[in-house]
């Protein structure tokens with residue numbers, strides 16, 4: 001299945017110069033959605049993943065479904081102010097702005113093998129901020145999974161991420 005053809009591209013959204021990769025066209029297609037979740041499961045089923053950590057909001061959709069298939073727990077990373085208990089926070093830059101994300105302090109332990117899943121890797125700012133949060137909890141191992149990787153964006157943040165085993169389905 002050609003997933004790239006199913007993901008819609010919107011020019012100049014949310015700001016001029018950005019070509020927005022809209023995964024809603026993939027999510028509404030039952031076989032494409034199924035294929036994406038199955039491929040994440042297939043790639044990580046023998047890695048002993050105990051928790052999937054996903055990013056608000058688009059990361060939650062496939063992250064939640066893959067956690068179910070992998071028999072792993074699901075841990076949300078949310079935008080600032082949305083998690084009710086004690087949190088740790090990290091601020092970062094992304095392709096079209098800046099933000100702060102948080103995770104619950106008691107969400108992970110040093111026994112966890114973590115898969116960080118998000119829909120898309122652009123500058124890597126969001127993924128690196130997520131990694132910094134997860135590593136504060138001294139987990140055993142971290143893997144990454146993205147539906148899309150905007151490979152044409154190259155910078156130092158992505159070099160850090162290249163030290164971690166990563167699974168990507170669609171490259172631009």
Ligand SMILES: O=P(O)(O)OC[C@H]1O[C@H](OP(=O)(O)OP(=O)(O)O)[C@H](O)[C@@H]1O
Nearest residue numbers: 056057058094095121122123124125126
């Ligand atoms: O690699 P980066 O340059 O950091 O960009 C990638 C991030 O940008 C988008 O999230 P956004 O903050 O727009 O949130 P959303 O999922 O709630 O739409 C996307 O879902 C990734 O999380």
Ligand SMILES: Nc1ncnc2[nH]cnc12
Nearest residue numbers: 018019020021095120122
């Ligand atoms: N080009 C893009 N399309 C969709 N989501 C994004 N997040 C950051 N850059 C993006």
